[in-house]
Amino acid sequence: MTDLAAIAAERDRLRRRYLTEPAERAPSSARGLHHMALVSGDVERTIRFYQELLEFPLTEIFENRDYPGSNHFFFDVGNGNLLAFFDFPGLDLGPYAEVLGGLHHIAISVAPAQWERLRGKLDAAGVPYQVESEVSLYFRDPDGARLELLADPLGEMYGERVG
Structure with missing residues (x-):
C-alpha cells in the first residue's frame, strides 16, 4: 500500500528545496x-x-x-x-501506450465559451470524455493520445497560479 504521508512529506521537502517565490524566481532561458x-x-x-x-x-x-x-x-x-x-x-509502430517517461496528456487552454462549444462538438462526434473540476475535459485523439481542454487561463490551474 502507498504511504500517502511519506509522499506528502517528500513533496513538501521538494517544494522547500526547489520552489522559489515568483518575485525571486530567475527568468526562464526559454522563449516558449x-x-x-x-x-x-x-x-x-x-x-x-x-x-x-x-x-x-x-x-x-x-x-x-x-x-x-x-x-x-x-x-x-x-x-x-x-x-x-x-x-x-511502412513502420509498424503499434498502438499508443502510456509508458514511464512518455506522454501522459497535453493540456490546452481554451476560453470558457470555447470549452462549452467544443464539449458540444465532442458530444456530437461521439468522442467519449471525462469532466474534472468543472473546467477540464479529458479525452483521446484518434491514435489514443490523451488531451485535456482546460477552461482556465494560461498559467492557472483550478484557480491557482502555476506559472
Missing part, C-alpha cells in the same frame, strides 16, 4: 514551447480531428527530413504554440 510532436497513424484522420473538430488550424505540412515519405505537420494551438505530428508509413 515551439512545438510538441506526436505520431499520427493516419494523416487525414488527424487533420480532420484537430482542425475540424477541435478547431486548431493546420499551419503547414511537409516531408519529414529524417524519414523520406513521412509527413511532418503542424496545428496552431494559440499564442504561437504548435502541436506537431509525424506519420511513419
Whole structure:
C-alpha cells in the first residue's frame, strides 16, 4: 500500500528545496514551447480531428527530413504554440501506450465559451470524455493520445497560479 504521508512529506521537502517565490524566481532561458510532436497513424484522420473538430488550424505540412515519405505537420494551438505530428508509413509502430517517461496528456487552454462549444462538438462526434473540476475535459485523439481542454487561463490551474 502507498504511504500517502511519506509522499506528502517528500513533496513538501521538494517544494522547500526547489520552489522559489515568483518575485525571486530567475527568468526562464526559454522563449516558449515551439512545438510538441506526436505520431499520427493516419494523416487525414488527424487533420480532420484537430482542425475540424477541435478547431486548431493546420499551419503547414511537409516531408519529414529524417524519414523520406513521412509527413511532418503542424496545428496552431494559440499564442504561437504548435502541436506537431509525424506519420511513419511502412513502420509498424503499434498502438499508443502510456509508458514511464512518455506522454501522459497535453493540456490546452481554451476560453470558457470555447470549452462549452467544443464539449458540444465532442458530444456530437461521439468522442467519449471525462469532466474534472468543472473546467477540464479529458479525452483521446484518434491514435489514443490523451488531451485535456482546460477552461482556465494560461498559467492557472483550478484557480491557482502555476506559472
